[in-house]
Amino acid sequence: MSKRHPVVAVTGSSGAGTSTVKRAFEHIFSREKITPAVVEGDSYHRFERMAMKEAMADALAKGENFSHFGPEANLFDKLEELFRTYGQTGGGKKRYYLHSTEEAAEHNSRLGTKLDPGQFTPWEEIPTKTDVLFYEGLHGGVVGDGYDVAACADLLVGVVPITNLEWIQKIHRDNAERGYSAEAIVDTILRRMPDYINHICPQFSRTDINFQRVPTVDTSNPFICRNIPTPDESFVIIHFRKGAREKWGIDFGDLLNMINDSFMSSPTSIVVNGGKMGFAMELILTPIIHRLIEDKHKLS
Numbered sequence: 138m139s140k141r142h143p144v145v146a147v148t149g150s151s152g153a154g155t156s157t158v159k160r161a162f163e164h165i166f167s168r169e170k171i172t173p174a175v176v177e178g179d180s181y182h183r184f185e186r187m188a189m190k191e192a193m194a195d196a197l198a199k200g201e202n203f204s205h206f207g208p209e210a211n212l213f214d215k216l217e218e219l220f221r222t223y224g225q226t227g228g229g230k231k232r233y234y235l236h237s238t239e240e241a242a243e244h245n246s247r248l249g250t251k252l253d254p255g256q257f258t259p260w261e262e263i264p265t266k267t268d269v270l271f272y273e274g275l276h277g278g279v280v281g282d283g284y285d286v287a288a289c290a291d292l293l294v295g296v297v298p299i300t301n302l303e304w305i306q307k308i309h310r311d312n313a314e315r316g317y318s319a320e321a322i323v324d325t326i327l328r329r330m331p332d333y334i335n336h337i338c339p340q341f342s343r344t345d346i347n348f349q350r351v352p353t354v355d356t357s358n359p360f361i362c363r364n365i366p367t368p369d370e371s372f373v374i375i376h377f378r379k380g381a382r383e384k385w386g387i388d389f390g391d392l393l394n395m396i397n398d399s400f401m402s403s404p405t406s407i408v409v410n411g412g413k414m415g416f417a418m419e420l421i422l423t424p425i426i427h428r429l430i431e432d433k434h435k436l437s
């Protein structure tokens with residue numbers, strides 16, 4: 138699909154590393170002088186933190202499944218609308234979900250508000266004249282009854298560490314940056330499991346490219362791991378959906394030559410050392426972003 142206003146989405150579970158991958162995209166955008174409109178997936182949650190706690194207690198009392206991973210707790214129709222509207226007009230509305238006091242302080246000073254962590258900022262217009270919409274969050278590739286977000290993304294990238302590693306990353310991040318206890322984080326992981334299987338995982342069959350980090354150190358019991366395995370203690374499997382290599386003109390021979398110690402593990406996958414993930418992303422994604430921007434200019 139080529140569009141006047143391209144939409145790029147990075148999707149992954151909580152703790153997968155989508156914020157980390159967002160930084161790789163930011164480098165590409167800044168180097169290539171591309172102005173993105175950045176949208177964080179959490180801003181499409183349906184509830185603020187207090188209301189979410191109440192809705193969760195209600196659901197629990199009724200024996201219903203309910204979590205931040207599923208459609209009941211998110212505005213998937215609004216997210217699809219944003220992708221579609223941006224694709225057509227280059228506009229749309231966005232807001233922020235304030236996870237921490239630091240995020241609240243940053244946006245309160247920008248907006249002159251007095252919002253607390255766990256609240257949303259008011260909806261605001263996306264700045265005019267951006268080159269690309271860049272979404273980072275849990276749900277860039279969801280499809281379900283009444284919504285098809287995946288169909289509105291021009292480039293969909295999955296960030297999917299192997300599950301044990303994803304949990305280790307989530308436990309560390311939620312504890313260090315969001316102040317949650319290890320027990321509370323494990324409860325959240327357990328509660329979200331049905332929605333993880335039904336709404337998070339299926340997205341990774343719709344993505345153009347998945348980056349899957351796999352540790353090379355023992356993570357058999359992710360709940361007692363003291364440290365997140367480092368990039369050097371991991372490999373990254375880069376998988377292209379059938380047809381994606383052709384669509385984006387990706388030449389595996391070139392990549393294998395340019396990335397030391399990389400190898401093909403299947404006709405559609407190459408494997409790189411964890412420390413080379415950022416480099417590999419830039420090599421693969423920069424020409425794709427160029428293509429999107431060239432197509433945009435052809436239509437303008």
Ligand SMILES: Nc1ncnc2c1ncn2[C@@H]1O[C@H](COP(=O)(O)OP(=O)(O)OP(=O)(O)O)[C@@H](O)[C@H]1O
Nearest residue numbers: 149150151152153154155156157306310365367368
């Ligand atoms: N490639 C990586 N190598 C080492 N550590 C990583 C890597 N990717 C992510 N991490 C670590 O994992 C933790 C979670 O990463 P990040 O905050 O990017 O997750 P996320 O997918 O954005 O989660 P959420 O959607 O819940 O905000 C962070 O502590 C981060 O430093």
Ligand SMILES: O=C(CO)[C@H](O)[C@H](O)COP(=O)(O)O
Nearest residue numbers: 151179186205236255275315
């Ligand atoms: O990981 C998450 C989604 O990516 C968070 O759990 C979600 O955004 C809600 O945050 P909080 O529990 O801090 O209110």
